[in-house]
Amino acid sequence: xxxxxxxxxxHDVTARGHPRHPDEAKRGAVADFRSDLMAGIPPAAREAMLxxxxxxxxxxxxxxxxxxxxxxxxxxxxxxxxxxxxPTCTLANQIALRLWCRPGDAMVAAADSHVAGQExxxxxxxxxxxxxxxxxxxxxxxxxxxxxxxxAPRRAEEQPTTLVWLENTHMRAGGSVAPxxxxxxxxxxxxxxxxxxxxxxxxxxxxxxxxxxxxAALATDADSLSLSLNKALGAPAGSLLLGGRAFIREALAVRxxxxxxxxxxxxxxxxxxxxxxxxxxxLQDDHRRARLLxxxxxxxxxxLAGEPPDTNIVLVTTPPGMAATHAAAALQEAGLLVxxxxxxxxxFVVHARIDxxxxxxxxxxxxRVLNATPG
Ligand SMILES: *Cc1c(COP(=O)(O)O)cnc(C)c1O
Numbered sequence: 336x337x338x339x340x341x342x343x344x345x346h347d348v349t350a351r352g353h354p355r356h357p358d359e360a361k362r363g364a365v366a367d368f369r370s371d372l373m374a375g376i377p378p379a380a381r382e383a384m385l386x387x388x389x390x391x392x393x394x395x396x397x398x399x400x401x402x403x404x405x406x407x408x409x410x411x412x413x414x415x416x417x418x419x420x421x422p423t424c425t426l427a428n429q430i431a432l433r434l435w436c437r438p439g440d441a442m443v444a445a446a447d448s449h450v451a452g453q454e455x456x457x458x459x460x461x462x463x464x465x466x467x468x469x470x471x472x473x474x475x476x477x478x479x480x481x482x483x484x485x486x487a488p489r490r491a492e493e494q495p496t497t498l499v500w501l502e503n504t505h506m507r508a509g510g511s512v513a514p515x516x517x518x519x520x521x522x523x524x525x526x527x528x529x530x531x532x533x534x535x536x537x538x539x540x541x542x543x544x545x546x547x548x549x550x551a552a553l554a555t556d557a558d559s560l561s562l563s564l565n566k567a568l569g570a571p572a573g574s575l576l577l578g579g580r581a582f583i584r585e586a587l588a589v590r591x592x593x594x595x596x597x598x599x600x601x602x603x604x605x606x607x608x609x610x611x612x613x614x615x616x617x618l619q620d621d622h623r624r625a626r627l628l629x630x631x632x633x634x635x636x637x638x639l640a641g642e643p644p645d646t647n648i649v650l651v652t653t654p655p656g657m658a659a660t661h662a663a664a665a666l667q668e669a670g671l672l673v674x675x676x677x678x679x680x681x682x683f684v685v686h687a688r689i690d691x692x693x694x695x696x697x698x699x700x701x702x703r704v705l706n707a708t709p710g
Contacts, residue, residue, distance in 0.1 A: 366693035367672040371621075371647065374569040374686035379613050380606040384571060387605035396587065399601040405608040409575055412611075413536075413560055414551030417583035418575045420604055422595055424537040427561035427576035429457050430589045434582060435498045435531040435558070438463025442498035443484050445471030447507040449535060450500055461593075465494050474505025475513045478520035485528040498531045499524075503553065504538040504545075507676070509641065510625075510648030512542045518555025532556070537563040537574070541646035544618035558582070567621065567647065568614050569687055570607035573600070617687055621647040624694050625685040631698030636705060649683040650676065654705055662705060671700045 367373045376384075393399040406418040421427050428450055436442060444451050446468035450458055458464050469480050481499055489495065499521060503513040518534070525532040534557040536542075542553050554560050559578040564570035576586055590596055625644040632640035632651060639652045653662045659675035666673055666681075676682040683697065
């Protein structure tokens with residue numbers, strides 16, 4: 336009810352100038368917390384894309400000046416020799432897997448990592464890599480656990496472990512930031528054991544905003560890094576794979592093998608660079624609103640609202656007897672879109688198109704729906 340009433344007074348842009356979802360006018364106000372992929376493209380990025388689209392494109396896969404600038408700027412920010420613009424972060428991850436592991440190798444990762452869950456079919460099917468799943472603490476591998484896993488004696492027929500995989504922030508743990516110092520300790524354990532270290536930094540921008548540490552400090556001596564550009568930052572599309580010069584040269588060939596030698600993409604790179612440059616104020620706002628959302632949900636739902644968020648994700652447990660899919664459908668009826676993450680968990684992601692008003696409405700609607708007797 337509150338949602339529908341509020342809907343009549345909506346404007347077609349949010350407080351920060353982002354366009355509202357075109358369907359919102361039709362169905363009353365809809366707050367879309369499903370994913371930060373729904374952030375929309377920030378105005379500065381849209382303008383940069385238009386300007387770049389008016390220029391002559393370049394033919395080669397690394398000739399475009401916008402793409403080169405994006406790759407150079409972010410490689411410098413993150414402390415790597417080189418970077419490669421790729422369509423998705425899954426692809427960046429999978430190229431790294433292919434380069435660091437041979438089919439039949441094993442890698443160590445936290446049990447609920449993106450690479451071991453959503454990407455499992457690619458990890459096994461394309462790269463042929465087995466994941467040795469370790470229990471993480473809020474999604475993060477403790478240095479001692481990695482050390483122990485790498486030191487464990489291996490039976491002759493067991494796959495050799497050639498890679499350690501970290502994820503920061505950790506999506507399934509609710510966007511949790513890795514404890515400071517763990518990454519570096521793990522990197523030195525990897526060097527000692529002669530295995531490589533990859534950081535899935537799809538959400539590393541959120542860790543940067545939450546900690547105030549530089550991307551380079553957060554990349555913690557990893558051999559390679561993947562970064563999403565289209566989630567929190569609101570780039571039109573794309574991710575980056577970062578590493579040494581030779582690694583990126585080989586990554587170009589793997590990218591082509593996987594059918595992802597996309598070009599010319601200067602206009603996408605120009606939008607992405609503008610999104611990178613405008614990230615600071617954006618993400619602080621997202622994190623503040625996620626904390627606000629959590630405070631409101633905690634008041635209404637108690638411990639079901641989970642832990643206070645480090646970044647922009649709030650995970651809510653559904654009441655006993657209420658499946659997450661059922662809860663998500665009921666919330667959608669009331670104008671609130673969230674993602675059922677597993678049987679009893681709902682994911683709320685705060686992004687640029689979520690304003691203070693949407694947070695207030697989300698708390699109200701969620702309290703009403705989740706406190707209703709399950710039907
Ligand atoms: C979203 C995400 C990915 C995959 O990104 P896509 O661009 O959707 O392929 C990988 N890792 C983490 C941690 C993510 O959150």
